[in-house]
Amino acid sequence: MAFDNLFDGLQAATFDTVTAIMGYTAVWQPSDGSPAQTARVLFKNPTEGEKIGDHEYDPYRYTMEYKSGVFGGLKPSVDGNNAEEITIGAVSYYVRKVDGKFDGKTMIAALEVKG
Numbered sequence: 001m002a003f004d005n006l007f008d009g010l011q012a013a014t015f016d017t018v019t020a021i022m023g024y025t026a027v028w029q030p031s032d033g034s035p036a037q038t039a040r041v042l043f044k045n046p047t048e049g050e051k052i053g054d055h056e057y058d059p060y061r062y063t064m065e066y067k068s069g070v071f072g073g074l075k076p077s078v079d080g081n082n083a084e085e086i087t088i089g090a091v092s093y094y095v096r097k098v099d100g101k102f103d104g105k106t107m108i109a110a111l112e113v114k115g
Contacts, residue, residue: 011105015067018042026064027087028071028095039070043088062093062111065101074098075107085114 023040030037042065064086075098078084084095086109093111101108 012067015106019066024064024088026066028074029085029087030073031077031082031084034073037071039066041066041070041088062113063108064088064111065106065108068100068105068107070107074109078109086111 019040019042022042024043026039026041026043028037044061044063044065074084074095078095078098086093086095092114094114095109096112097110099108100106
């Protein structure tokens with residue numbers, strides 16, 4: 001894949017390396033019945049109570065980050081109020097919101113444990 005500048009290539013390589021080493025395998029089975037999609041993601045499961053910046057700690061604020069282009073169709077489906085689920089490890093989560101982060105090359109999804 002060609003990049004417009006050196007930093008784009010470094011960003012992509014860094015994200016791939018971090019997710020390979022510290023990431024988790026996530027599986028999305030689209031609600032429309034299309035084939036399941038699997039990718040490595042960065043998963044955040046907060047465990048300590050503290051205020052970070054202007055955000056209060058929320059023990060139920062699970063998030064995952066993934067490269068734009070992965071999980072094709074997830075954001076539009078969630079934006080369309082479809083009930084989408086992601087499985088990370090043995091735990092299933094509802095996807096509540098998906099946004100682009102910073103420059104749009106990374107997506108961040110707000111998750112809620114399926115209970």
